[in-house]
Amino acid sequence: MSESVLRPENTEPVEFTQENLGWVPWLEPFPIDELTERHWTGLTDKGRANSDYFRLLVRDPDILGARTRTDNDIFYNEKGGLPRALRELSATTASRVNGCIFCASVHSRFATQKSKRGDEVQALLDGGVDAEQPDAAWRAVIDASAALTRTPGEFGPEHVQALRDAGFDDLAIADVIHGAAFFNWANRLMLSLGEPTPPAS
Secondary structure (H helix, E strand, C coil): CCCECCCCCCCCCCCCCCCCCEEEECECCCCHHHCCHHHHHHHCCHHHHHCHHHHHHCCCHHHHHHHHHHHHHHHHCCCCCCCHHHHHHHHHHHHHHHCCHHHHHHHHHHHHHHHCCHHHHHHHHHHCCCCCCCCHHHHHHHHHHHHHHHCHHHCCHHHHHHHHHCCCCHHHHHHHHHHHHHHHHHHHHHHHHEEEECCCC
């Protein structure tokens, strides 16, 4: 049984940022020296054993394996559909709505790297989902992702139409939905299992 870990020494960041934050768990991660072949299969990438987060999730290796394959397909399979930058924008939007400062920092950096539009990404972090955006495509992705994040029933035909009007086909619209839906889940894991730490100085 994992024991809880208090973090009174940590000064948890309270502002959304594109800086490289750390993250510490509230439960003891699974010990590396006790990982079995089933655990390694669930991790899918041996380097993930160095992450406290993944060594918490690997306590259920089959679910972690399915989670990771889903994550990889949503964000790295670019055989059609939404450009990677906008997939990351969808994840950033969900994280901003849910208040997951750590996830927002990770995916806003990816959104900036892939789009070269750091000012627009920062506007989302600073001003929230209603912050002004310069084009219809970004506006449509943010609005659809935010609606799904607040409650799935808030997402409706008007969001699909806005995405279509911005030039997205069915596969791209599915990518917006998948990115936001996945990060609703991912945010809840991060928020319930630990807390962010300030960027390394």
